[in-house]
Amino acid sequence: MLEVHKLVKTTALRLYGKKDLKIDRFELPEISDDEILATVVSDTMCMSSWKLAQEAEDHKKTPDELSDNPIMIGHEFAGKIIQVGKNWQDKFTAGDDYVIQPNLARDDTPFVPGYSYPNIGGDATYVIIPKEVMELNCLVAFHGAAYYEGSLCEPLSCVIAAFDAQFHLIPHTYDHKMGIKEGGNLLMLGGTGPMGLLAIDYAIHADTKPKTLVVTDLNQEKLDYAKRLYPSDEVKMVFLNVNNLSISEQKELLLKAVDNTGYDDIFSMISVAPLVELAGQILNPDGCLNQFAGPVKKDFAASLNFYDVHYNFTHVTGTSGGNAQNEAQAAEMIARGTMNVAKVITHVLGLNAAAETTLSQPEIGGGKKLTYPGKKFDRIELAKVAPDSELGKILAKHNGLWSPEAEKWILETMPDI
Known part of the structure; x- marks a missing residue:
């Protein structure tokens, strides 16, 4: 378990303007009694993030003056709770795995994780989960076999x-x-x-x-x-x-x-x-x-x-996003094994490749691009992995699909960002 200090450094991909994505390393503030500190282990990319990067301040979910108020991007993420503010300790426990429904559906503001906040988004190593996520039941426990499964709860x-x-x-x-x-x-x-x-x-x-x-x-x-x-x-x-x-x-x-x-x-x-x-x-x-x-x-x-x-x-x-109930149902179905969501993953990458991949999604094609924010490695197209490589042998055991075994290999083998 991470020893928690008053300040934790995070490495995050943040949006500063149209097509202007940068990796920053900075200290997160100490959490309040209403907040939760968490790691992000995996994040899958959505074309909505591509649209966000194209529009930047013109997007309805971003704050003004992004150049001075950059936001963390990525909204399909899963990880582990590290520290729980006093007001949520009766509902959440350090060490629990989680997923987030980013569509908060509030009447007062369109701001949501992955589009609007400086300290929470899927393309980061550590995040601070704000109180509104918990108040709206959008922080959901996840009991699946791998973190990438949790990332796919949101889609x-x-x-x-x-x-x-x-x-x-x-x-x-x-x-x-x-x-x-x-x-x-x-x-x-x-x-x-x-x-x-x-x-x-x-x-x-x-x-x-x-x-x-x-x-x-x-x-x-x-x-x-x-x-x-x-x-x-x-x-x-x-x-x-x-x-x-x-x-x-x-x-x-x-x-x-x-x-x-x-x-x-x-x-x-x-x-x-x-x-x-x-x-x-x-x-x-x-x-x-x-x-x-x-x-x-x-x-x-x-x-x-x-x-x-x-x-x-x-x-x-028509619908735009899910809600907390939909997220909980998705988490339950995936954890139960009703659906093998690995079938939609075609590429995996480290945080160092997240900016270029986000901006190039239409040209790259394929299915979901899975990011491991804590790791540093170039984008891998699963269909082109050498069959005699260590990862290729793992993929072959699972009919070419991503798997908990493949995730474990990435987390243990690839260098930290």
């Missing part, structure tokens, strides 16, 4: 929130039952990115399952990867390559996949107006379209057929 919580936000009419009423339609047809447009893969995994393992799940993408290799990793004996799985197809051709193909019966639930995992409009056209009566992907442009818009809204009760929803 999974976003998926759970989206599924929970779906709604359908209870027959002969105007009341709604929340969630996807059980035994219905579910479509994921552009569903082979890391969030799409988590959504596929959740769809086939949640208590409420569709009859048919259709997933589209432009890349056959990514579709084949998803098909291989997510088989199901309970759900009919269909993976469709829509590359070079017109909207009308896509419509025909998508309807054919479900015997021209249409879709009860559609998740748009990309922000493309013609595809959103196509989704509206193939909804069943009482069908629900979820704009899952966060549009980059604030004026993103698409047409909606209001005849169908009025007479066929089609409707639209």
Whole structure:
């Protein structure tokens, strides 16, 4: 156990302005009775961090004058509690592992961990967890096999929130039952990115399952990867390559996949107006379209057929992040082994490579980039690890996937930052 002094030095990646990320080493202040000191062991990257770095002070969740008030970035993190302020010692204990739901959903401010604070973010060795995280039940105990699993609780919580936000009419009423339609047809447009893969995994393992799940993408290799990793004996799985197809051709193909019966639930995992409009056209009566992907442009818009809204009760929803309950559910599912979230990890790296990787996520491609903030090593693409290397042999034991054994090797082998 770390011997706690009044001041602890942290090494952190902080944002100073647009595309201006720097690694700083500085002393954290002594925690107050309302705060908690913790380590960060792992953090997975989200495209939201790329958007944050592009927008900087223009982002709604950042403070003004970032050059003088830099913030720690990274919001999908897990670690260990080191010291607990007096006011939280009845709920939290030093030595416990934790995850955080960064979406605090406060009415008074948009500020959240990983976007807004100088002393808490996933790309850091030590952080101070502010009282509002605990007050809103967003500090969650984690009992999984590895820290990377804890990091992926936050993205999974976003998926759970989206599924929970779906709604359908209870027959002969105007009341709604929340969630996807059980035994219905579910479509994921552009569903082979890391969030799409988590959504596929959740769809086939949640208590409420569709009859048919259709997933589209432009890349056959990514579709084949998803098909291989997510088989199901309970759900009919269909993976469709829509590359070079017109909207009308896509419509025909998508309807054919479900015997021209249409879709009860559609998740748009990309922000493309013609595809959103196509989704509206193939909804069943009482069908629900979820704009899952966060549009980059604030004026993103698409047409909606209001005849169908009025007479066929089609409707639209959307979510941005999960909540504390979703985080707790994700932590429980992952710890129980219901889902193997390692399937979405394609790269691992040390804190020294976090700035370049954050800014280059679209060009790098692949799935989740997993950072170990306490370590120093260049980004590793798992698919390109030499099979006869020590790490390659570990990956081979787990079908090429990241694993608790691989994490243990990184933490024991790689140099500290």
